[in-house]
Amino acid sequence: MKENLAQKYDHHSVEEGKYAEWVEKGYFTAGDLTKKPYTIVIPPPNVTGMLHIGHAWDNTLQDIISRYKRMQGYDMLYLPGTDHAGISTEAKVDARLRAEQGISRRDLTREQFLEKAYEWKEEYAGIIHKQWEKLGNSLDYSRERFTMDEGFVKAVRHVFVSLYNDGLIYRGKRIINWDPEARTALSNLEVYYQDDPGQMFYFNYRVKETGEDLIIATTRPETMFTDECIIVHPEDERYRHLVGRTAVNPANHEEIPILADEYVDREFGTGAMKCTPAHDPNDFIIGERHGLPMRSCMNDNGTMNENAGVYAGMDRFACRDRLVETIRAEGNLVRIENIVHSVGHSERTHCVVEPYLSEQWFVRMKPLAEDVLAHQEDPEQRIVFWPERFNKTFVQWLENIEDWCISRQLWWGHRIPAWYHKETGEIYVSEQDPADPENWIQDEDVLDTWFSSALWPFATLGWPEDTEDYKRYYPNDTMVTGYDIIFFWVARMAFDARYFTHNRPFHHVLIHGLIRDAQGRKMSKSLGNGIDPMQVIDEYGVDALRFFLSTNSTPGQDMRYIPEKVEAAWNFINKLWNASRFVLMNLDDGMKYSDIDLTDISEVDKWILTRLNQTIEHVTDNNEKYEFAQVGNELYSFVWDDFCSWYVELAKANLGSADEKVRKATQSVLLLALTDIIKLLFPFMPFVTEEIYLKLPHEKDSLNLESWPDIIEAVHGCDIADTERLISAISKIRELKAAAGLKPSARIHVRLRDIDGNIKPLSTDQAAMLERMARAEWQADPEGDLTVASINGGTIQIPSHELQNKEEETAKLMKEAERLRKELQRSEGILNNKGFLAKAPADKIALEQKKQEDYRKQLEAVEARLAELA
């Protein structure tokens, strides 16, 4: 007894153990120098936590491309790695310290904290590995990297120092976005704005010299302590006489000058504004212009400092309330308006971000961005976005770029390679530590996580060393990532790549969207609507999850997680499983793959192989365009409809044939077609296809080693009209029986005619198929009245008394005739159109002429029968 698949498709047992074996056998290890390289690097997941369903989607797309390219004969490198994720990991470790030991990171030394952070990293890297395994990612673990491993430390230092020496990194006192909770600077991208309810306060600033009151509005009274002046527009008649005089700050009774600056919008508010250079980016610019002092009144944790006088030590918001009350008591509060305004929040801690004056490191972005923009114009050097529209997003952002604040007041990250001399204050920036470390103090800050992520496509390959991997696998071929990190990541990889490797980091970027819940909401912890991919895998299997994730959206578009669709994917796999069981139980014992012989194949065999060829062609084309939803549709309908519903059913007749040659030919076609099907599906569902492959007669040790299917030349140019007519006839007979209220099993007689009305005799096997699938018997010369129905490429005739329902038949035929007339009208409209004949492509014209001819003849047959019935 030949071995078959288990009776039931059970994803657990199918997926068990396979991955470990694939890794062990080295199927995913790149390095075959006889082949052309193809590179994808995984977007390194943060070691903050587990992978979510968005990662599963992202990775599935990468893995599909990887497996497809590997089958096409590329030396495929799919490189794994993880990201240290500075601020998020630091927050997680901090939270754990609090939960487990009741302490914060500030109770530890830097070294002690880093030790804890590394423990966390190890733990989560382990979880991520297990999850990659579950997902089936064909990653080359021999090349795995981490954004803070030794090589990365070197790469990051090299980049920092080079940019510094080239004047593209500088240190400066600027207004930056300050997260008072994490107590670190943030880049502009790490701040999100949301409309919050708030208040606009109007205060009196009394002019000392004249005693009049200037009404000034602010949303942040707590910053008033360091107002450095009042600004009015130089041409504002209302205030011109006050310029040069002094106003009294109602918060602390300080006397501050009234100055003129064109920045002020006369129409806005009262036309006079307070200027607090240390707490607002626009005020800062004005402050620089006028040489104002720049005092800050806040500490780095969001409490007030000594400049706030009696409010020192108080939280900024508590201070706001108290201060407003005090000013009110002193009679200087004019009014309070309730407003809704947009307020910046930290993307990590979600607290209100404080525009804050502080000394930070910055990357001068303009020259770097311009270099990328120039190359986006060059077809040979540009990064190609899929879909193309994201190029616009990318370009517009680069065109309006501002300097990037890269220093973070954290411990977990790449330490800035700058040292300050203890005595002289001299600064030393170098890839090497100072030779006399006792005289220097290293900058306490670390770099923004994205500073190192930006080097990912090349630093993972050994850069800045000129390694073999770097030479071979760089630039990357395809980067797969979400539109949400085009600015954070894609843009930054682009300019670092240009500057340091004089190349683009990758040729293509495939952009996908966000995965949402069934109601279309973003998945979030607070809503608790997140989907754990591991749970889905447990329930439906990873093959079903992968098929769902890859074939249910178009590039760049968001997708909803719909459990019914995962189930549909499972059902599809189940169908494939059962079809495979059927094939296996119908192959002769001992049949080998090399026994496939197409010399004596039948008409139906030619038909399925022709359809298979079309499928291979379309799937290949769409894989190249990353149109996996198209591929999914194509494979789904080919497998389910063409192969299972038609071919397998039709083939049963031939498998029952007494003729050995017919049987053998059918077995060959079943084996060939199924093998190609599982090859085409392998990138999408590697586990179940491998299981089937190993049970079928096969040539390689694993489907991982197989190559992408070729077009089957043996059926090139075959005429498959006979089979198409037969299939259509079977459908039509079933339909007529149902319409006539007959049981499907009711026997009837039928005659097929081609489009010209010629009677088409059936071969023995075709007659057997007709019998088996439609319970209809071919009759060359049926007696009495004949019912006519049009089918693809001809008509069928059935003795009317067998259908027993003249009224039904007439109604049916009238409807049919109407449809045909409409089609004919459409077709004739087109063909009588001079413009169409003159301008349409020749093959379109020929196709339309053929259609018209067919419609006309079918209509004639239907009308003839209607005349008989009348």
Add this chain to the structure above:
RNA sequence: GGAGGCUUAGCUCAGCGGGAGAGCAUUCCCUUCACAGGGGAGGGGUCAAGGGUUCGAAUCCCCUAGCCUCCACCA
């Protein structure tokens, strides 16, 4: 203020210049023969509204409406 996306069958989505499609749901029929998480046959859509280009528009252009992102943001 700027940029972009979506609007197609009850639901979720493909199609994006030449015959309106899929999955799920729904109606009717089917017990052996790979599969009842299955098989067979149906029903269901003026492709958001309006205008234009074209021989021909769900598909290209313009405009309107609704929903949704992203970027920028004046006290």
